[in-house]
Amino acid sequence: MPDISKFRGSALRLVSPYASSLGLAPAIEQIAKTAVEREVDHRLPHEEIAELKALGVGSLRLPKDTGGAGASLSELFSVARDLAAADSNIAHAFRNHLWQVEAALRQPEHPFHAHVLALAAKGKTVGLSFADSDAIAAGAPSSKVLSRIEWDEALQAYRGSGQKVYATGNLYNDAFVGLAVESRENAVVQYVLDRGDGVDGEDDWGGFGQKLTGSGTAKFNAATIPAKQIYPQDPTPREGAAPWRFTFHQVYLTNCIAGVARRIALDAVDVLRARGRNFYHGEADHPAAEPVLQAHLGRVRAYAAAIEATIDRTIASLQQAWDSHGTAAEYDAVLAASLSAAEAKVVTDDLAPQLASWLIDLGSGSVVSRKGALDRHWRNIKVIASHNPRLYKERLLGQNLLTGRLPPTGAFF
Structure with missing residues (x-):
C-alpha cells in the first residue's frame, strides 16, 4: 500500500486563510492539539482564552483605526468556526462578548456601548451580569426590570447582588454588563461591572458536553459598580425597525x-x-x-x-x-x-x-x-x-x- 501518511485532502484544513492572515494559526493549532487533554483532565482554558484575547479575537469587528481588525461579519464567523473546530468550548465562551461588541457597533456614540468597545479594544471581554426576571417561559421578554443596584454612600459607588444562570463564558470575562433599577432615582440604567471582589469565579456547570465553557451560575455578592459606569438605557427603536434582535x-x-x-x-x-x-x-x-x-x-x-x-x-x-x-x-x-x-x-x-x-x-x-x-x-x-x-x-x-x-x-x- 502506498505511504499516505504525509498527504492531506486539499479542501480540508483546520484554519481558514483569513485566520492565518491575522497570525492566529499557531494559537488555533495549539488549541486543537491540546483539546483532548483539556477534556479528559477537565482543565479550564484560561491560558488559551487569554492568549486569544491578546491576539485580538475579541476586537476583530472593531475598525482598524480603533484597535480592531476591521473584520466583516463573515470573517468573524470564519475565525469563530476555526476556533470551534479546534475546541468548541473556547469558541462558545466568546459568544456573549462578541454579541455585545456587535450591539455596540450599532450605536458607538452611546456612552454604555462606547465603554464596551473601549474594553474590547484593550483586549478585554465582557459577559452578562445578574438578572432577575418575571418571565415564566424560556426566552420570553421580561415585562419589567427587577434587578436592583443600591447606592453605598460610604463607598461612593453602587453595589449589586444576584445571579446569572447559564452564564456561558463568564469565568473568562473581565467585565459584565446588565440592566438594573438604581436606588437613588429609581431609574432603569445600564452598567458595566468590573471583575473584582464580589464576583464569584466558581465553575458549577454540570453539562455532559461543552464542559469547559463555564455555563453554570455566575454569582455576584455586593459587587461594586462605580458611578461613572452607570449609563442611560438605549433609545427606543425607531418606528418600522425589525423586531428580531437575537x-x-x-x-x-x-x-x-x-x-x-x-x-x-x-x-x-x-x-x-x-x-x-x-x-x-x-x-x-x-x-x-x-x-x-x-x-x-x-x-x-x-x-x-x-x-x-x-x-x-x-x-x-x-x-x-x-x-x-x-x-x-x-x-x-x-x-x-x-x-x-x-x-x-x-x-x-x-x-x-x-x-x-x-x-x-x-x-x-x-x-x-x-x-x-x-x-x-x-x-x-x-x-x-x-x-x-x-x-x-x-x-x-x-x-x-x-x-x-x-x-x-x-x-x-
Whole structure:
C-alpha cells in the first residue's frame, strides 16, 4: 500500500486563510492539539482564552483605526468556526462578548456601548451580569426590570447582588454588563461591572458536553459598580425597525456546530490512518485501503462540507441584514436572516450528531477509549443545539410557508 501518511485532502484544513492572515494559526493549532487533554483532565482554558484575547479575537469587528481588525461579519464567523473546530468550548465562551461588541457597533456614540468597545479594544471581554426576571417561559421578554443596584454612600459607588444562570463564558470575562433599577432615582440604567471582589469565579456547570465553557451560575455578592459606569438605557427603536434582535446568537451557535463537524472530518482521516488492522472479512489488508471505509470517510467529508455551506448561506443573509440597518430594506433583510438561521439550525442539528456517530463507526473498537475523548463531539453538538431546540424551529418554518406566520420576537430568533 502506498505511504499516505504525509498527504492531506486539499479542501480540508483546520484554519481558514483569513485566520492565518491575522497570525492566529499557531494559537488555533495549539488549541486543537491540546483539546483532548483539556477534556479528559477537565482543565479550564484560561491560558488559551487569554492568549486569544491578546491576539485580538475579541476586537476583530472593531475598525482598524480603533484597535480592531476591521473584520466583516463573515470573517468573524470564519475565525469563530476555526476556533470551534479546534475546541468548541473556547469558541462558545466568546459568544456573549462578541454579541455585545456587535450591539455596540450599532450605536458607538452611546456612552454604555462606547465603554464596551473601549474594553474590547484593550483586549478585554465582557459577559452578562445578574438578572432577575418575571418571565415564566424560556426566552420570553421580561415585562419589567427587577434587578436592583443600591447606592453605598460610604463607598461612593453602587453595589449589586444576584445571579446569572447559564452564564456561558463568564469565568473568562473581565467585565459584565446588565440592566438594573438604581436606588437613588429609581431609574432603569445600564452598567458595566468590573471583575473584582464580589464576583464569584466558581465553575458549577454540570453539562455532559461543552464542559469547559463555564455555563453554570455566575454569582455576584455586593459587587461594586462605580458611578461613572452607570449609563442611560438605549433609545427606543425607531418606528418600522425589525423586531428580531437575537439572530446573531443563533447563527453563532450553529456556526460552532459547523466547526465541530469540520473537526470530525479531520479526526476521521486520522482515525482511519491510525487503525492497525482490518477485520478478516474486509476487502483489504489495511483499513485505509478498505473500500467501505474509504466511502464512509467520503460521506463524512461531504456532510461536513454541506453543513459548512449551509451556515455560510445564513451568515451571508445576516451580513445583508447588518448592511441594511436603518434603511427601508432592514425589515425584510432581518426577517430573511431569522428564517435562514432557523433553516440552518434544523439541517445542522440533524446532520451533525450523525457525523459524530459515523466517526465512531469508522474507528470501531479502537476509538472508544475515554483517553481519546472522541465522544466529546456528539456531546458538545447536542449541548450546543439544546440552547434552542430545533423542533420549535421546524414548526415555525412550516407555519411560515402555510400561513405566513412570522417568527417570535423574543429570544431564540
